[in-house]
Amino acid sequence: ETGVTQTPRHLVMGMTNKKSLKCEQHLGHNAMYWYKQSAKKPLELMFVYSLEERVENNSVPSRFSPECPNSSHLFLHLHTLQPEDSALYLCASSQVKGWVGIDTQYFGPGTRLTVL
Amino acid sequence: AQTVTQSQPEMSVQEAETVTLSCTYDTSESDYYLFWYKQPPSRQMILVIRQEAYKQQNATENRFSVNFQKAAKSFSLKISDSQLGDAAMYFCAYRRSGGGSEKLVFGKGTKLTVNP
Numbered sequence: 001e002t003g004v005t006q007t008p009r010h011l012v013m014g015m016t017n018k019k020s021l022k023c024e025q026h027l028g029h030n031a032m033y034w035y036k037q038s039a040k041k042p043l044e045l046m047f048v049y050s051l052e053e054r055v056e057n058n059s060v061p062s063r064f065s066p067e068c069p070n071s072s073h074l075f076l077h078l079h080t081l082q083p084e085d086s087a088l089y090l091c092a093s094s095q096v097k098g099w100v101g102i103d104t105q106y107f108g109p110g111t112r113l114t115v116l
Numbered sequence: 117a118q119t120v121t122q123s124q125p126e127m128s129v130q131e132a133e134t135v136t137l138s139c140t141y142d143t144s145e146s147d148y149y150l151f152w153y154k155q156p157p158s159r160q161m162i163l164v165i166r167q168e169a170y171k172q173q174n175a176t177e178n179r180f181s182v183n184f185q186k187a188a189k190s191f192s193l194k195i196s197d198s199q200l201g202d203a204a205m206y207f208c209a210y211r212r213s214g215g216g217s218e219k220l221v222f223g224k225g226t227k228l229t230v231n232p
Contacts, residue, residue, distance in 0.1 A: 002160065033219075042120070043207070043222040056219065088159055104151070105220060107161035 003027040004108035006091050012114045013081065021076040021111045023091030031096045032074040033105060034066060037088040049074060050096050081115045088112050118143045120210050122223035129198045130231050136183075137193045137226045139208030147213035150184070150191045151220070156204040164206070167191065169213070195228075203230045 003026045013019050025032065034046040048056035049068040063085075065077040074091055088110045094103035119142045129135035141150070152164040167175045167184050174182050179199075183192045195202055208223040 002162065040224070042224050043220070045219040048219065058219075090159075090161060092161070104163060104166060106163065107153075109158060109160045112159070 002106045002108070004091060004093055004106055006089075006108035006111050008111060009109065010112045010114075012116065013078070014116050015081060015083070017081075018077070018079040020078065021089055021091075021113075023074040023076075023093075023108055025072055025074075025091075025093035025106075025108075027093055027095075027106060029093040029095045029106075030071050031094045031103065032068060032071075033092040033094075034074065034076050035090040035092065035107075037090055037110070039087075043090065047076075078113075081113075083115050086113055086115045118145075118210050118212065118221045120208050120221050120223035122206075122208055122226050124226045125224070126227045126229070128229040128231060129195070131198055131200060133198055134194060134196045135198055135228065137195075137206050137208075137228065139191045139193070139223060141189050141191065141208070141210050141221075143189070143210065143212070145212045149211045149213065150182075151209040151211070152180070152182070152191075152193045153207045153209060153222075154202075154204045155207060155225070156201075161207070165193065198230050200230050200232060203228055 005024050007022045031050040036044045046060045047066040067075040090110045091108040092105040094105045121140045148169045150167045154162045154164045165177045179196045181194045205225045207225045209220045
C-alpha cells in the first residue's frame with residue numbers, strides 16, 4: 001500500500017461512453033501525475049499537476065481531460081475513446097520541494113481500461 | 117531527449133540465488149536521479165531503490181543494490197538471495213535534477229521469474 005488509491009480498478013467502456021478515473025493520495029504530496037502503460041511500451045507520462053496547476057501535457061489527445069480539484073485528488077475524464085486507448089492508467093504523486101531534493105513518485109495500483 | 121534502455125526483456129533466477137538486471141541511459145545532463153521500480157502481477161508500481169547521480173556510493177536497500185557507472189551511463193540492479201516474491205516486472209527510470217515535477221522516463225522493463 002503506497003498511499004495512492006485509484007478507482008475503479010477495472011473499466012470496460014464503449015467508444016461513445018463518458019467515464020472518469022479517480023486518483024486519491026493520502027501522502028500530503030503536492031504534485032500528481034497520470035501515466036499510460038500499454039503492452040510492450042514504456043510508461044508514458046500524460047499529465048502533471050503541481051500545486052493543482054497543470055504543468056505538463058505530453059501531447060495527449062483531447063478525448064482525455066484531466067482535472068485536479070485539490071492536491072489530494074486527480075481525475076481523468078474520458079470521452080469518445082478509441083480501442084487503442086485500452087491500457088493500464090497509473091496515477092502517481094510526489095512532493096515538490098522547489099529546486100532541492102528528490103521528488104520520488106509513488107504510484108497507485110492502476111485502472112485497467114478496455115475500450116470496445 | 118533522455119532515453120532508458122533495458123536490454124533484457126526477460127530474466128530468470130533460482131530461489132536464493134543472485135540476479136543482475138541491466139539498464140543503460142542516455143542523457144547530456146550531469147545531475148539526475150535514477151530509480152528501479154518493481155511491478156508485480158497486481159500492477160502496483162513499487163519503488164525499489166533510487167540513486168542520486170552526484171553520489172559515487174552505490175545505493176543499497178536490504179537485498180537490493182545497484183551498480184552505478186556514471187561514465188558508462190549504466191545502472192544495474194542486483195537482487196541477492198532471490199525470493200519468490202521478487203517475481204515481477206522491473207523498470208528502470210530516469211529523472212533529471214532540479215526540483216519540480218520533472219517527468220520520469222522509463223525503460224521497457226525486464227520480466228523476472230524466480231524458480232523454486
